[in-house]
Amino acid sequence: MNEEQRKLCRGLIMSPRGSREISKETFLQRFPSAVDDGGLALKWLDEAYRARHAKDLDCSLIVGFVFGFTPEHVVILCRLVDADWHHSHEDVVSALDELRTPAAAEALFRATRWVPKYLEFDDSRALASKAIWALGKLAGGEAESKLAILAASDDEFLRNAALKQIERRRRSVVR
Template identity: 40%
Template sequence: MTPEEQDLIMGLVFVPGVGRTRTLDEVLAHFGESDGGALALRLLLDAMERRDADDVEMALIVHGAADAPVGEFMEPLIELFPAEWHRDHEDIVSTLGKLRSPKTVPTLVLATHWVPEHLDFDDCRALAVKAIWALGAIPGEEARDALEGLRDAENEIIRENAVKQLARRGEL
């Protein structure tokens, strides 16, 4: 993706006091697409193939701006999550959390244990907390078992959030 195309997509991001400088229709027209979800998926798969962290971010911006269904994104995001070459681990967890799918449980559990290098500074463990809340929203035994396994985590933040989610689910 060219820098101009990245700037075009960045125009979809809401900036306080400024708003958005571009519309989704403008972005779709530039890329010759009529469906924001299809464009986002195409951009994501291309970014993954080229291992381009900036373009992963652009694909996620288009996906959010289009308010596209997450379903088609699930498998690529699960594959992308553990890669160290991008910086969108938190956004991926948030997006997977919207699915509330048992298929995402292993990835969400990984997000509670693994800290990507670019998030090593975060003592609050925001990535893990987002993953735990996503697990809390997934129905079924697999998510419950994952949360129960986190009740004994060494990290207090992880333990407390797992207990909160189990309580919220009525499974304490």
């Protein structure tokens, strides 16, 4: 990805006023190879991962959030959860949360237990919190199993957050 393409991607970011620098339509006219079949070009995520290029990853994620992620993105997003060369872990977890696939349960679980160096200052544990919420929204036994492990954790934050998700899941099943 070149700098002009990165600028186009950043133009898709929604401002606090609810507008974008460029429209989705203009983006597609100026950068038609960015999107395949309504989803982020997998090639970009893979290239950013292989090259360990954080700026290209950021841009790929922006396009994914604007145009949508597909189940084909799950494998690369799960790999990105563990990569230590970028600062987009919360966005990667959010993308996995949008996809709501049980195939992401293990990666989301790993995101609850690892604090990247750049997030060591974050006492609110936003990455772990997002990952636990995402686990709580997944159907199936693997997500339940991961939440049960977290609920038995010595880490008070993880334990309490997991217990809340387990309770939330129970309440939603009862209704």
